[in-house]
Structures are given as structure tokens and as C-alpha cells.
Amino acid sequence: MRKKKYDESLPDSSYDVIVVGAGLGGLGAACQLALSEKKVLLLEKHNVPGGYATSFVRGRFEFEGALHVLSDIGTEDNRGSLYEFFEELEIFPEKLKYKYVNEYYRSVFYDGYDVIMPLGVDTYFNKLIELFPDEREGIEKFKILAQKIREGFNYVASKGGKASPLSILIKHPWLARIGGLTLKDIFKRFFKNPRLMAVLAQIWGYDGLPPSQLNSLYFIITLMSLLRSSVFPMGRSHALTSCMINALKELGGEVRYNALVNRILVKNGRVSGVELLNGDVYRSKVVVSNVNPICTTMKMLPEDIVSDSYKRRIYAPKIGNSAFSVYLGLNAPPDKLGLTTHETFINATDDMDDMYQTVEKLETPKIIVAACYNHVSENISPPGTTQLVLTTIQMGNVWHSVPPDQYHRIKDEITNDMVSMVERTISPNLREYIEVLEAATPVTYYRYSKSMDGAIYGYTQSIMDSPMLRLGSRGAIPGLYLAGAWIGIGGGFSPAINSGRMAAAAYLEDLKKKRW
Ligand SMILES: Cc1cc2nc3c(=O)[nH]c(=O)nc-3n(C[C@H](O)[C@H](O)[C@H](O)COP(=O)(O)OP(=O)(O)OC[C@H]3O[C@@H](n4cnc5c(N)ncnc54)[C@H](O)[C@@H]3O)c2cc1C
Incomplete structure (x- = not known):
């Protein structure tokens, strides 16, 4: 039954906590809170969980959307914090299988230098x-x-x-x-x-x-x-996020998809619930937002409630990089294509400042990573084929000035350049084997996740923004908490999940100390 529109007579806290966004930060928060026996509602605008941690199908290939390697799992005898969390959620050891990556990376340079670095x-x-x-x-x-x-x-x-x-x-x-x-x-x-x-x-x-x-x-x-240790989950990152959703539901959590949250509702200066774009309202005194902190604060909260100092705090750090990826379904096996390792970095030069220049411009990249997933998951593509994903980091703001009629031309040129980098160094005739090609720009990543400028790690991980100085879990007003790559120790799968767990911990601590 559909919920009614905002109604003052509804009980003040239908849920202990509402989590907005089922990206890794939101999933981490929701699962941690459910483990602490809180009644949780998770609202996600897409019809699947995961945010960037997702996969998609083109032709006979199901592509991993983001994950190259997952850290913080550790080993059976020396478990990482993510392993322990998944064990608590009963995802490990039975429900989610994973494979250790064999080597760290292969580094290839235009001058022919080629080395494989071990783990x-x-x-x-x-x-x-x-x-x-x-x-x-x-x-x-x-x-x-x-x-x-x-x-x-x-x-x-x-x-x-x-x-x-x-x-x-x-x-x-x-x-x-x-x-x-x-x-x-x-x-x-x-x-x-x-x-x-x-x-x-x-x-x-x-x-x-x-x-x-x-x-x-x-x-x-x-x-x-x-x-x-570096691992890759069998079934791609979608299997990982599905396991987290199932664990949440088993712990009594509720999940709604196609639920785009438009506003965080406020009563007497503190959180009182959320309103969806379609007008549905859910009530709670606590909201954890996995939406980036700029949108959470400036678009979802009432304009006059946020202090100027908090606004300065969220705008001060620089927005970090997005990515440009080329997803390739190839109709030949990896050994025929010279793809000997999972991760191959292709570098134009030793000069990393020079290579970085292209990250801030719409130019031929000078550094890419080519991920051949068949080395970490044999059945990731049909027999006799290869799933190869080329990625370069790129700032999202370089696309702001591109007029719509130039978007596809520039996207095609960069795609072509990245395929040429692979042909020049490790796989001379790659083009001949392309059966499926899909490219994603920072604009694509923005459209999908609504992360500002398609940023994949939130704010930059620069000298001005060390882990100790990053934005914390507590949001602009009482009852609001933040989770995701923009918060705490930074972006990536494990840090984003942990940021959600930190948001849960901050709420539980505030509750215990009766801070509000
Ligand atoms: C190409 C690529 C490669 C990567 N490779 C790696 C890697 O190898 N290893 C690694 O550790 N990390 C990698 N990352 C980074 C990692 O994926 C991210 O840091 C992490 O997934 C960010 O999670 P998040 O929860 O902060 O945000 P997001 O994934 O952006 O999730 C936000 C969620 O909120 C939802 N949402 C937004 N607005 C609303 C709204 N108004 N209402 C309801 N829901 C909303 C979105 O739909 C989304 O589900 C990669 C990322 C990309 C794109």
C-alpha cells in the first residue's frame, strides 16, 4: 500500500534510521545498524543496489562496472576488517565466494620496459x-x-x-x-x-x-x-551488494528501490524524515545519507537551516577524479591477445606530473589500466572470449564546457586513443577482436550515481585533505549522518563500506550519550 504524503499525525519515528542510497556507504551503514538491532529502511533511486558497485550486460557479456580488486579481506588466519564484517553478516564463508588475485600489477612503458610486480x-x-x-x-x-x-x-x-x-x-x-x-x-x-x-x-x-x-x-x-591480499568476488561486485541486501533483509531491514529521495524533512531544527520525488513520506528521527555531502546539504535540506561555516566546510575541499572507461567484449581468449595479468598499467613515460596533465584535459590519456577479468574469474565471459576494461582517471569538470553536439565525437576519440595505447604496447591487433564496445565518461558516472562530477572517491586524496581532515560522519543538523566515499578515510570499496559503519557508530554513540 502506498504511503500517504507528509502527514503530521504519523508517528514521529516509524523507523529508527532511514538510509538514503544503496551504494557501498549506504549498505555498510544499513547492515551495521541492522546488526545493532535498529529498524532500518534503505531507499535507493535505482532498481538495483550498489551504486558504482554494479554490472551491466551488453551482447553476450556481463561487464563488471567498477571493481578491479577488493582490499581488506586479508586471509583466513589474518582477517581484514571487511572479512570480519562479512562474517558477522553471515555472508562469509558460504554465501559469497572470492578469488585471490595472483599478482599485484604489470607495469608497461612506451619505451618497452615491462615488469610484473608480485603480491x-x-x-x-x-x-x-x-x-x-x-x-x-x-x-x-x-x-x-x-x-x-x-x-x-x-x-x-x-x-x-x-x-x-x-x-x-x-x-x-x-x-x-x-x-x-x-x-x-x-x-x-x-x-x-x-x-x-x-x-x-x-x-x-x-x-x-x-x-x-x-x-x-x-x-x-x-x-x-x-x-x-587482493581479491575479486565471484559474481562481480553485484554479487557482493546482493549478499549485503539479503543480509540486511534477514536482519529485519526494509529496502525500497525506484525511491528517489528529494528532501530530508526537518522539524524543530532536526531530522524528522524524508520525502521522495513522488511525494511519498517516510518518518524517522535519523537519516544516514549516502548521497554526496554537497547535494545532501544544499539540495535536500531546507536552505536556511545550514550554518555558513558548515557550507564552507563542504565546499572547501576539491572534488576528486572521476574515470573514463572502455568496456570490451573480445572474441578471443586472453593468451591469444597477450593479456597475461589481471591488471596492466600502461604508462607513456616516467614523468607522472606530465601524465597527470591529461587527467585534467580532454586529451589522449598518458596512463591507463587494462583489467583482464578472465584472470580472476574464469567464467566471467563466454568460453573462448575475454572481458577487458580500460580505465583512465579523469576529472569530471573537464566535461562541463563540452557542448552536447560534441559529446559523442570527443568520447569516441578518447575511446579510440585508449584502444590504441593497448595495441601499441601489449596487444597489437586488439581491434580485430572487438565484439562489444561500451564507453563511460565522467558524465555517464554522474548520471548513474549522482556523485558530483562523477567523482569516484569523493573529495581529492591530496595533501590538503588528509584522512584526518576529511569530512566526518555527522551531518549539518542533529539526526543527519553521512556515509560514502566523500566521508572519513576516502573512496574505494572497503573505505566506502567502512564509512557507513562509522556513520552507524557515530549515531549509536550519540544515542548512548543522549547528545540530542
Ligand atoms: C570505473 C571505476 C573503477 C573503480 N575501481 C575500484 C577498485 O578497483 N577498487 C575500489 O576499491 N574502488 C574502485 N572504484 C571506486 C568505488 O567504486 C567507489 O569509491 C565506491 O563504490 C563509492 O561508493 P559510495 O557509497 O560512496 O557511492 P555511490 O556508489 O555513488 O552510491 C551512491 C548511491 O546513492 C544513490 N542515490 C543518489 N542520490 C539518491 C537519491 N536522491 N535518492 C536515493 N538514492 C540516491 C545512487 O543511486 C547510488 O546507489 C571504482 C569506481 C569506478 C567508477
Whole structure:
């Protein structure tokens, strides 16, 4: 039965918490709250959960929409926080299967340099020493630093957001010491060889900024977390989000799809519910929004309720990168196409600042990653075929000035350039095998998720926006909490899920302390 329009006579809290958006942040929050026996309603504008964590079908191929590798699962004997959460939700070990990725990445350069970097902390750094023996001392020192950072991060994570700044400073001084440094600042102290720096920093192609701008904490945390273990879920990220939805429902949570939330309702200065675009109203004193904080604050709340200082806070950090992806269904197996690893980064040069220039322009990219999913999931495409996804990071705002009649021309040119980069380096006749091709620009990602500028990690992960300075879980008014890539430690699958769990923890703490 359809709910009535806004009605003052409805009980004040039909649900303990309403979660807006079933992206990973929203799912993390909803599941965590349901585990804490809260009555949760999850509202999603699409007819499927997941946000970016989704898949789509073209021809006889079902493409993974986003995930390359999932971090923070760890191993059976050394479980990551995501493993433990999925275990609590009874998703692991039975309901969601996954496969460990065999190697970290392959780095290929236009000058012919081609190397495969292994997983595992010791194996990875030993390989670097083998490749760059003259830099042994710096590599060993960098490894020790990275391990200290990882220990510090584990300490902070284990305290569930309750570690005091003083205790962090005393126990893990390196976190504070490098929190204000770029990756380039760190590299300058340890290394001389530009190729070593390009190979070691290779995953800047995920993080979205070159070492001269990238916060060293983000890089080291991502590096160490992926080195520990990288997995891919069987059934793609859609299987992962479906398992989370099922777990939520089993815990008594409710889910509504095709439910676009238009307004967060406010009574006496605090949250009182939400109103959908079609006028339906759901009441609750608490809302967790997985919609980006700018839209949540400026579009969904009444204009006059938000303080100027909070408005400045949400507009101050720079919006981070989106992506440009080319999804290819190829009618030949990977070995015939020279696709030897899951992840191959293709670099035009060692100069990462130069490569980054193209991220801020509508030009031929100078860095892409080619993900061949058949290496992590044998049955991901029909027998004898390959699923290959080419991705480059790209700022969404570069598309603002493109007139509609130029959109498809520019999109086709960049698509063509990215296929040419693969043909130039690892798979000479790739075009001959293309059966299906679909491209996604930052505009596509924006249209799908409504994340500002199609940003995939929220705000930039720059030196000005270290994990400690990022926007927190508490929103602009009492009763409003925020979840997703824009909040807390940053974007990516595991951080987005954890941001939802942090929003749940913040609400539960406020409830316990009767803060409002
Ligand atoms: C091409 C690509 C590759 C990536 N690769 C990786 C990778 O390998 N590893 C990794 O860790 N991360 C990767 N990411 C990043 C990762 O996918 C994101 O950081 C993460 O999914 C963000 O989750 P989120 O919950 O913040 O937001 P979103 O996914 O944007 O979810 C927001 C949800 O809210 C819904 N919504 C919005 N407005 C409303 C409204 N008004 N009412 C109701 N619902 C609403 C949306 O429909 C959506 O479901 C990749 C992303 C992309 C696009």
C-alpha cells in the first residue's frame, strides 16, 4: 500500500534510521545498524543496489562496472576488517565466494620496459631490490616506513574512531609526521631512479593524483592493504551488494528501490524524515545519507537551516577524479591477445606530473589500466572470449564546457586513443577482436550515481585533505549522518563500506550519550 504524503499525525519515528542510497556507504551503514538491532529502511533511486558497485550486460557479456580488486579481506588466519564484517553478516564463508588475485600489477612503458610486480609485502619489496639493486638501502627504509604506517593505521582502525589524537601521536608518531607530506616528498628522501619511482608509485593511477600532489598516507595505506591480499568476488561486485541486501533483509531491514529521495524533512531544527520525488513520506528521527555531502546539504535540506561555516566546510575541499572507461567484449581468449595479468598499467613515460596533465584535459590519456577479468574469474565471459576494461582517471569538470553536439565525437576519440595505447604496447591487433564496445565518461558516472562530477572517491586524496581532515560522519543538523566515499578515510570499496559503519557508530554513540 502506498504511503500517504507528509502527514503530521504519523508517528514521529516509524523507523529508527532511514538510509538514503544503496551504494557501498549506504549498505555498510544499513547492515551495521541492522546488526545493532535498529529498524532500518534503505531507499535507493535505482532498481538495483550498489551504486558504482554494479554490472551491466551488453551482447553476450556481463561487464563488471567498477571493481578491479577488493582490499581488506586479508586471509583466513589474518582477517581484514571487511572479512570480519562479512562474517558477522553471515555472508562469509558460504554465501559469497572470492578469488585471490595472483599478482599485484604489470607495469608497461612506451619505451618497452615491462615488469610484473608480485603480491606480498616481502616478495614485492624484494622484487623492487632485484630490479633496482643500486637503490636497495632506500627501498628497505621505505618498506620499514610503510610497515610503521600500516601498524598505525591498524591501531586507529581497531579503536573504531575512538583513538585520541594524543594516543596516536605517542604510539604511532609516523602517522602525524608524514600526514602532511606528499608521496614525492617521501620519495625524494629515499630514491633517485625515476623508473623505480614510477613502478613503485604505479597505483597512483587508482588513487587519482600524481606523487607531487598525492597524500603519502593514502598511498601507503592503499599499497600495504593491497599487498596483503587482493581479491575479486565471484559474481562481480553485484554479487557482493546482493549478499549485503539479503543480509540486511534477514536482519529485519526494509529496502525500497525506484525511491528517489528529494528532501530530508526537518522539524524543530532536526531530522524528522524524508520525502521522495513522488511525494511519498517516510518518518524517522535519523537519516544516514549516502548521497554526496554537497547535494545532501544544499539540495535536500531546507536552505536556511545550514550554518555558513558548515557550507564552507563542504565546499572547501576539491572534488576528486572521476574515470573514463572502455568496456570490451573480445572474441578471443586472453593468451591469444597477450593479456597475461589481471591488471596492466600502461604508462607513456616516467614523468607522472606530465601524465597527470591529461587527467585534467580532454586529451589522449598518458596512463591507463587494462583489467583482464578472465584472470580472476574464469567464467566471467563466454568460453573462448575475454572481458577487458580500460580505465583512465579523469576529472569530471573537464566535461562541463563540452557542448552536447560534441559529446559523442570527443568520447569516441578518447575511446579510440585508449584502444590504441593497448595495441601499441601489449596487444597489437586488439581491434580485430572487438565484439562489444561500451564507453563511460565522467558524465555517464554522474548520471548513474549522482556523485558530483562523477567523482569516484569523493573529495581529492591530496595533501590538503588528509584522512584526518576529511569530512566526518555527522551531518549539518542533529539526526543527519553521512556515509560514502566523500566521508572519513576516502573512496574505494572497503573505505566506502567502512564509512557507513562509522556513520552507524557515530549515531549509536550519540544515542548512548543522549547528545540530542
Ligand atoms: C570505473 C571505476 C573503477 C573503480 N575501481 C575500484 C577498485 O578497483 N577498487 C575500489 O576499491 N574502488 C574502485 N572504484 C571506486 C568505488 O567504486 C567507489 O569509491 C565506491 O563504490 C563509492 O561508493 P559510495 O557509497 O560512496 O557511492 P555511490 O556508489 O555513488 O552510491 C551512491 C548511491 O546513492 C544513490 N542515490 C543518489 N542520490 C539518491 C537519491 N536522491 N535518492 C536515493 N538514492 C540516491 C545512487 O543511486 C547510488 O546507489 C571504482 C569506481 C569506478 C567508477
